[in-house]
Amino acid sequence: MKRINKKDIRSVISWCKKNKVEVYKDCSGKFVIEAEFELAFNRPIINSYKQKYGENWVQIYELAKENKLYLASENNERISTERRYKPKSKASSNFLNEFK
Known part of the structure; x- marks a missing residue:
């Protein structure tokens, strides 16, 4: 959340959808694959x-x-x-x- 300057998880999920980063969910919570995030962030x-x-x-x-x-x-x-x-x-x- 800090890397994209967002404070709310909903904003982060919205950013991920807009930048085509898949958000995964398991028993520990929501997460993204780091390589996908880095590509979207640096695109x-x-x-x-x-x-x-x-x-x-x-x-x-x-x-x-x-x-x-x-x-x-x-x-x-x-x-x-x-x-x-x-x-x-x-x-x-x-x-x-x-x-x-």
Whole structure:
């Protein structure tokens, strides 16, 4: 309940339904599977990383989970050059080469 900032069990169940996390019940009470919760909780971040970093999103996500995003700056140069504009004509290539 603390992770999603909810104080009432009904709010938590509502959040779980909205985020497609199955709520199970046994004799000890209600519970969710941790991996399903983690996926639902981190899905907005994962989608953002997929858009931002493309195929390299998993590496960035792993660094974020370990609180080591500062290491991504070394790899980020390689990632950012893959997404740069690539000129289609010789004239535009020559124009861009003037600024290098």
